Amino acid sequence: MKISRVLAVLAAGFLCVTGAQAADDGSDTAIWGKVKNLLVGDRAVIDDTTGSVVELEAPVRAEDAAVVPLAVRTKELPGGVRVTRLHLVIDENPSPIGGTFNFAPMAGRADIETRVRIEAYSWVRALAETSDGKIYMARRYVKASGGCSAPAGKDMEEALARLGKMKIKLEEDAVSTGRPNAAQLMISHPNSSGLAMDQVTRLYVPPHFVRRVEVSYGGEPVMSADVDFSISENPNFRFWFVPKGEGELKAVILDSKDLKFESAVAIKPALRGS
Numbered sequence: 412m413k414i415s416r417v418l419a420v421l422a423a424g425f426l427c428v429t430g431a432q433a434a435d436d437g438s439d440t441a442i443w444g445k446v447k448n449l450l451v452g453d454r455a456v457i458d459d460t461t462g463s464v465v466e467l468e469a470p471v472r473a474e475d476a477a478v479v480p481l482a483v484r485t486k487e488l489p490g491g492v493r494v495t496r497l498h499l500v501i502d503e504n505p506s507p508i509g510g511t512f513n514f515a516p517m518a519g520r521a522d523i524e525t526r527v528r529i530e531a532y533s534w535v536r537a538l539a540e541t542s543d544g545k546i547y548m549a550r551r552y553v554k555a556s557g558g559c560s561a562p563a564g565k566d567m568e569e570a571l572a573r574l575g576k577m578k579i580k581l582e583e584d585a586v587s588t589g590r591p592n593a594a595q596l597m598i599s600h601p602n603s604s605g606l607a608m609d610q611v612t613r614l615y616v617p618p619h620f621v622r623r624v625e626v627s628y629g630g631e632p633v634m635s636a637d638v639d640f641s642i643s644e645n646p647n648f649r650f651w652f653v654p655k656g657e658g659e660l661k662a663v664i665l666d667s668k669d670l671k672f673e674s675a676v677a678i679k680p681a682l683r684g685s
Contacts, residue, residue, distance in 0.1 A: 437534035437550050442502045450498050450508065450538065451546055459547040464488065465497075465539035467549040473529060476558030478643045482524040483537040483549075494521035496540040501641055503533035505559055505606065509641035515632040517653055519591030523634075524649035527641050528558035528604065560606040563644060567609065567616065570644075573599040575672035579660055586680040591651040596626065596662050598647070598672075604640035621646050623665040628678075629658030654680045 437443075438458060447456060459465050468482040485494040493516070499509040514521040521539070529535070536550045563570060575598075582593040598621060605618030620640040626633045633652045652660065661675035 437502075437536075437552060440502055440534065442507055443500070443534070443536070446500055446502075446507050450500075450511075451540075454544075454546055456538065457545060457547045459539075459549050462486075462549065464494070464541070464547040465537055465549045467535065467537040467551050469535055469551040469553050471552070471554060473553060473555035473558075476529050476555035477561040478526050479529050479553065479555055479558065480524070480526050481535065482649075483522060483539075485521045485539055488541065492541050492543045494539045495542050497521060497523060498536075498538040498540075499525075499527070499641075500536040500538065501527065501529055501533050502536070503531040504528070504641050505530060505604070506639050506641055508639070510636050510638035512634060512636045514634055517628055517631055517633045518651055519653035520651040522649075522651060523636075526643040526647055528561070528643055529553055529555035530559040531556050558643075559604045559640065560608075562607050562610050563601055563603070563616065567601065570599070570601040575600065575664070575666075575670065577662060577664070577672060577674035579662060579674055579676045581676075581678070586654060586678050588654055588656065588680045591653050593649060593651055594660065596624070596648045596650070597645070598624075598664060599645055600664075600666065602640055602642055602644045602646060619667055621664050621666050624648065625663045626650065626652070627661050627663075628652050628654055629656070633660075654678060656680065 464486055466484045473479040483497055495514055497512040500507055501509050509527055512523050532554050534550050535553050536548055539547045578597045580595040586592050600621050602620040603616045603618055607616050609616050621638060624636040634650050657679050659675045659677050663673050665671050
């Protein structure tokens with residue numbers, strides 16, 4: 412389901428629900444019940460408290476509610492089963508569905524790291540969908556407030572001057588074939604939520620955020636994501652890919668104003684074990 416459609420449904424009637432109505436362990440809240448139905452319908456969600464399939468790393472108390480680091484890590488599963496999709500949910504955010512990440516086989520690992528805004532003390536959830544149709548959930552309670560309505564960290568004119576500039580960074584000097592390699596995508600974009608006030612004009616900055624990310628290698632898909640303003644200013648994503656030979660690692664983004672930006676880096680992997 413597209414983020415825009417989800418936002419319309421959310422706005423229709425349950426954003427006023429507060430964390431005070433949450434179960435102590437976060438297993439069931441009014442918001443979560445509605446978000447779950449939007450994402451996976453009546454399919455069962457396995458509460459992965461032991462981290463057998465999916466783990467969520469997040470601070471107990473955020474140093475900066477506008478830039479909260481999150482990492483979702485998945486485990487290798489037997490029988491050729493793999494994690495194909497991750498959903499990131501922040502219960503108390505104005506838009507609770509922070510992002511949906513899809514992983515092609517070339518990703519190698521269905522892991523993602525990013526930074527998010529958190530508007531109020533909230534349960535944060537990571538849902539992992541597997542190729543055999545199962546859904547697993549990990550969750551953490553994060554103490555943070557005001558992240559979605561916080562003013563931009565940089566001057567808006569400066570931010571707009573760098574709009575859409577991207578950098579793809581490889582985490583190892585030598586990329587190897589046949590195994591997952593980590594990479595980082597850094598995007599210069601204000602990712603304005605529409606809830607923050609300009610401290611000079613005292614007017615609210617209109618919403619303008621990255622809504623779609625697509626990463627490919629050699630023309631084949633690696634990872635795609637539908638995201639929104641819950642992702643922090645200057646979105647940053649750490650992901651994995653498995654090169655089979657020489658190719659181009661390419662990122663394409665679309666934002667909420669339908670602006671399109673691209674960046675790519677040519678890669679010549681070393682042979683495994685060389």
